[in-house]
Amino acid sequence: MNAILSRAGLSADQQRALCLDTIRDEVRHTRDKLEDALVSLRCLEEVIRLARGVHKSRMPLSVLVPDVQAPLVLVATTTGKLDEAGLRDLHSLIGTLLEKHPGSTGSFRWWHTKLHRFIQENYNVPSKSSLAVQAEVVSLLEEVQQWRSTQDFNVSMMDKTMSVVGRALRDPFDAWKPREDSRLAEVIGHLKMCINSYRDSLVQRRRRGDINAWLGQMSGCSFTPTLNMSSIPPARPREFFFSRSRNFKSLDEINEGFKLIAEAREENSFGLLTTALYSFLVKAPLTAHDLLPLHQLRVFNENVEELRRIGTEPAHSIQLQSYQELENILCLMRALMRKWPEYEECSVEAVEAALSRFPPSKRPAFVFPISAMTAKS
Structure with missing residues (x-):
């Protein structure tokens, strides 16, 4: 391109026209390559069909793999160039064939990625x-x-x-x-x-x-509460719901956790702080003889209360993960409250601060464990 622009004796309009012709030639060359790929795919489908016939399959490939049927009909009946919808169907066909028949993964993956980028940059899905x-x-x-x-x-x-x-x-x-x-x-x-x-x-x-x-x-706008925080919390939340993490083993590890929380606060980022708080609390032991001292849980709560003032950006600019981690924090706090009622008494402000960060229409229903147990009895 630089060589074209540097040609002496050409006006600006002539240079633009020359560039445009060069681009058209490149696009035409790319489309020719795509048509070659289409021919290869037709051959591949025929090979697969014949192979299934050799193995006495009871039904044709288009029935065995419904997702492939529509693109195959298009490929089989197209005599000229594919339009936008045809390109999308071709991309779908490549992906499906790769998934169902992953024999030649190298070339398939190359074409799949190449064609996907082309479609993504030039077309929208209707x-x-x-x-x-x-x-x-x-x-x-x-x-x-x-x-x-x-x-x-x-x-x-x-x-x-x-x-x-x-x-x-x-x-x-x-x-x-x-x-x-x-x-x-x-x-x-x-x-x-x-x-x-x-x-x-x-x-x-x-x-x-x-x-x-x-x-x-x-986006944070997509968040929907999924954890039950209204009934009596279980003695220990199932690890099924939380990232696997070993408990704190020493005071140094606890101090390191608080250090990471402090660093997140300094960044004034809601997302970083929720991640740091969740990473800390998920390591808090929940067995009666291993519970964190109440004064350390108070320090944790003070950091949760900082959520009121940090990163007050709107929900659409917050990542979904931040709200999910905040919901997990509240769920783990409830589990600690059940084990240690004194912790519940000093957690009202922290819970209110955490709940205030959810969009009003997406705010989880939170009931303190003592209230839940009283209602049950």
């Missing part, structure tokens, strides 16, 4: 397609709401759910803002809770990384 994705999210939400223990779900169910979430946050939509959708946020919240029930491994770390990245993309 409203009709976004409604289909939203319907999938609603269906998944009904499913994940039943995941009360590790007996209710498995890895394949999680991967299926994560695939839909990833697609919802990856593709641009004309008439839907998935980052502000409370249904999608709740699905991600359940995924976050469920991933904590598995032992650490490289695969789980990858999944956890994806989930945390999604939480970072979601």
Whole structure:
């Protein structure tokens, strides 16, 4: 391009025209490559169809894999260049074939990434397609709401759910803002809770990384309370709901936790402070003989009260993860209050400060344990 612009004897208009012609040639060359990829995909589908026939499959591929059927019909009947919808369907086909038949992953992943970037930069998903994705999210939400223990779900169910979430946050939509959708946020919240029930491994770390990245993309407007803070709290909240973390083992570790909280306060960031507070409290032991001293819990409460004054940005500019961590903090505080009634007596201001940071329409219903037990009796 610099060589073109530096050509002597060309006027500004001639240089612009020359640049435009060069760009058109590059676009034409890129489209030719995409058409070559389309031909390859047709051949691949034919190979898969014949292979299934050799193995005496009882039904054709388009029936075995419904998600592939529509793109295959388009590919089979298209004689010229694909339009915008065709490009989107082609991208969907590549992704589905990669998932269902992961034999040649190298070239597939390369084309999948390349084509996705092209579509994402140039086209939006029409409203009709976004409604289909939203319907999938609603269906998944009904499913994940039943995941009360590790007996209710498995890895394949999680991967299926994560695939839909990833697609919802990856593709641009004309008439839907998935980052502000409370249904999608709740699905991600359940995924976050469920991933904590598995032992650490490289695969789980990858999944956890994806989930945390999604939480970072979601707006605070999408938050919906999911934890029960009205009934009598359990003797110990299940680790299913919280990040795995060992308890404090020494006074030095406790002091280090308070130091991190102080550093977050200095940054005047609501998100950093909620993360530091949650990381501290999730390590607080809940067994009767190991409870943190009351004076340390008072110091913790003083830091929670600082939430009133720190980072007063609106909900739409706050990440979903911050509200979820704040909800977890309140839930853990209730568990400590049940073990130590004196802690409940000195926590009223801290609880009010934490609740005040939620949007009024999304504020969790919080009942102090003594009140919950009195109501039960």
